[in-house]
Amino acid sequence: MEHLEKLENTSVHILREAYASFKNLCMLWSIGKDSTVLLWLARKAFFGHVPFPLIHIDTHYKIPEMIQYRDRLALEWKLDMIYGENREALDQKQTFPDHRTTRIQCCKNLKTEPLKQVLSGAWPRHRLNHDTGKYELDRNTEPFTGVIAGIRADEEGSRSKERYFSPRDLDNTWDIGEQPPEFWNQYKTDFAPGTHIRIHPLLDWTEVDIWEYIGKEKIPVVPLYFDQGDGRRYRSLGCAPCTNPVESTAKNVGEIVAELKSGKFSRVAERSGRAQDKEDGGGLEELRKQGYM
């Protein structure tokens, strides 16, 4: 069995375990390449279906092409699509682009906090109506007890320590020293009321694996990842003010893979274009302990 097949089968197994174990399961979709591969793997696991809702936390600072792409795929693949947001912080302009907060605080305001509140059902959720093609206020406010996310171990130090099934307590905090044992395909799927589990089927994938798989399976991704003619492309997608494109003329998946394997990016960290990681040594670790992905 070759490398990508091995990764695919492990991830599919994990997705099926998650589906069997949680009544209120959802999957986070950031519209980036990783969570889009994850979405594709879910379609593999369930033979063309995605039997749980997809959640997108819309910071309203995403690059517009991302949102267009999200809604196009959601309609085409008949996805149960939900988005959430921090309306209050946006209205009160408590954001970095408004010069009111640091980058880290902005991530907390626009991503971590709404993520927690939307998962718990405390804040409004907007669900795609496939008949009208419009989002409507979701009347279902049940909390999600299982949350699938597309993080990878090779992205950054604290993610390299994650479990496939990672419990979070009532406050969403992550107790790194007290993680459950996980062995022989057996995961922690029993949990006390009030807690929930984050499921990470992509932990063992690397950036190159993701691109090779996108190429092999012909998965549609946001065109921003490719050079549109100005010699620049995005290597990692986030909010427009904090994510910078890299100098690259890669116009297709094959060129990206070549660039990552032997070209100019073979030794440059993927998130080097992400400004919020640099604010403090361990910045992402701190964010993640409080509930950030």
Add this chain to the structure above:
Amino acid sequence: MEDMNIVIVGHVDHGKSTVVGRLLADTDSLPEGRLEQVRETCKRNAKPFEYAFLLDALKDEQAQGITIDAARCFFKTRLRNYMIIDAPGHVEFLKNMVTGASRAEAALLVIDAAEGIRENTRRHGYLLSMLGIRQVAVLVNKMDLVAYDRLRFEKTVQEYADFLKRIGIIPSAYIPTSGMEGDNIARHSANTPWFTGRTVLEELDHFQSSKPPVSQPFRMPVQGVYKFTRKGDNRRIIAGTIESGRLQAGEEVVFYPSGKTSRVRTLEGFNRETPQCLEAGWAAGFTLEEQIYVKRGDLVCKAGEPRPRVTSRVKVNLFWLGKEPLVPKKEYVLKLGTAKMGFRIEEIVRVLDAATLQAGKRDWVARHEVAECILKLKKAIAFDQAWELAQTGRFVIVDRYEIAGGGIVDEALEEQPAPLRERLPLRHEPGEKSVILPEERAERYNQRATLIVITGPEGVGKQTLARALEKKLFEEGKIVYFWGTGNVLSGASADLGKSANNRRPEQLRRMTEVARILLDAGVILIITAAELSPEDLAAIRTVIEAGRIETVWVGEEGGDSGYDLQIPAVNSEETAVGAVKELLQDRGVIFKAW
């Protein structure tokens, strides 16, 4: 390119993270600027640079200089893609080590040349053998600290080889290394001219890649049965990961434990042509010719191949990771494949200290111990004996919500008629569970719900002690209740005739049931009873778990031991109450001195 997962294990501070960090640095596997970034952080925090910081990415890890959780890191040679799992060596994080090691095909075991073999050097070795990892290379590390002394190296090798032999591991190599200085990690070292073996890097490439067990009998634990009727899809798909063997359309399959059979109509996939054959390692799906009722937890096998075992009694080898000890009488859950089943320990055959290999007989298994046990499952399940087929012969144990242990099935045993005690009409699970957790009540009431059983011969002052204890606890703000035997006789058991044969067991059963309800309510309950025997106490413990009972024997002769506290006579109320108080504090029933 092949893949291989490697785990690096050993005692705390023997240099595992440093070896891995050095391996990454010396093979140019780090992102640009990473090494410089770590150097810079070290300088800013006035710390000497360490290669370990490349892996110990967490703030607590860097502050304490230990690995807390296993980190994955990736690097490649011309031969393979490697994922190296750096497992913590600190005994506190043994479950993290097991987690890391269970994913590995081979292991590097690190020993500090200066400090020599320590507890976890042996314990980790034992766990590797139990996890089924047969390929091990031993690194005698920190050779720079012993001036690259060849004799020192050979002495360590000799000593550890003896130990490994006893647990059935024959290492592929012993390598003198220094992670700090980079000796024999990625390059041969001039400091050890007497060493002509392979470097760590060469040794990795020398490990054999394990092949999925394709030629073994077909086994697939059912993960789910899917029928998604949206979009007009009428397929009913049996899904699961194939653990061993291979499957083709048209073959006859048998579902265990029921033994129902059907024939495979189609193999199913997504975004690929309908596969003709699927084999070990594939997350598969197939439809059946004849629709039979199957469910998650069933084990799919093939007709005409060796059958799995189906029984409710198994002899196992397990290792315990739970904070609470593993005890008989308490109910746990076994997860094997996709099956989940309640069980109790029928017998703890022997307990083994994995660090010393000393075996003994005891009726509990403490954290980090290994034991041979007989499990009695609520219902029969399907599995294989681990020495016949490893994939379907290993399990984990869930205690409440936590994975508290794991192990391998050694032997399938005959089902036997339940012993007398288990035929008592005992009810173990309340019908409706409260949404308030016992821990929440414990925190609110500042006490742990406990049954205090005061027993002993007539006329030794059991009642006096019980009343004094109740009063004292009450005065201190505890929620406590004394329930004298008289109440049992006149109340809950009023309908039992004095001469009825089953009077005593039935009376005990009723008392225990009521006690359980009060314990669920968070109360400290004191009862007195005349001369409860170890059998009586065992019967109580089938309903109330061991950690929630404290037994006090009042009287000169305790007969059989096994009581938590023995008080010869209640001469002074104050002394006797004081003794019980100490017991309760020791056991964490009451949290503060009073």
